[in-house]
Amino acid sequence: MAARSFLYGGNSGGAAVAGGGSDTNSILLTNKEAPLDSFFVVGSRSMVSFEDKRNGSRSSFFTTFDHEDNRDDEYDDYFHHPEKKRRLKADQVQFLEKSFETENKLEPERKIRLAKELGLQPRQIAIWFQNRRARWKTKQLEKDYDTLQQRYNQLQANYDNLIQEKEKLKSKVLDLSEKLLQKETKKGASDSSSTKFPCLQIQQESVVDCDDQYVSRTSNVEYVQDVVSDSSSPKYIDRVQCLLERSDSSYLFKQDQSDESLDEEDNARKMFVTPVNSCMLPKIKNDDHPELDYVNSWYLEYHGHDHDHDQDRSFCFWSY
């Protein structure tokens, strides 16, 4: 891209025309702000302050037109550096910063006032504010990004903790289940004549209006003994294991509280049936929850189709 000489939009007597050398693409910009800005070009006020850091001197292109004696020298000096960008002085920047703090938008009146006070062109003030807003926005985005990053890290840590906790509970459930099964196995088949899965006949205590409307839950734990008494079957153990593996956290409901009056073994029994939650599931076919059909089929397969238990029967379901 060809370099262009920078020009402010003056249009009066060529006073605002800053030209480039012959090797540059010198263009008089008819900037859209030119009509307003040209107000400052016409006349004798200083419009652009140029500071030469190397010798600390400061030349002012438009100011020079106030002084006939220096006019030619300054004019030559200016055109000697036709394309130099000049940084604003520290105090000018400070002034603009303070103004920006009060209001980051620049209405025309303020722009003109600032330009007068700082000896700059209104166009420069507008550009400075525009660039300043861009910098502010970038900083703000960085802040927002950092904030979001922190929140994400926190959530990630919480999630990891929950996963760990879940694994611990899962392993505890399995451990206690195993202990219980071992103990019950020792007891032999003396209780084997008792009803299989009496829990399936338990009166539902309450119906919970939850996302899965067909799910009701029970806090009844009296059936524990009977349930585990039938646990000598390897098939039964397989099924429990399988259910534990398959269970979906979407079935999580309020956990039954362990009874402190019970000893560890009793609690283990309770947890076995209600590892985290025990839910009574009505016999409903639901395509969204194949586990229910799985439980249904398990019951029918294992227990047989017993019409005594077939009325609005609920099935015991373990989940954690």
Next chain:
DNA sequence: TTGTGTTTTATTGCCTCC
């Protein structure tokens, strides 16, 4: 001194609003 990265000033083109 020089090469390189960063900051600042300024332009351009597009968009929205009145």
Next chain:
DNA sequence: GGAGGCAATAAAACACAA
């Protein structure tokens, strides 16, 4: 259609290490 804002970009000025 003009004014003004913004994003993208150019380019000068500056900082700094080698």
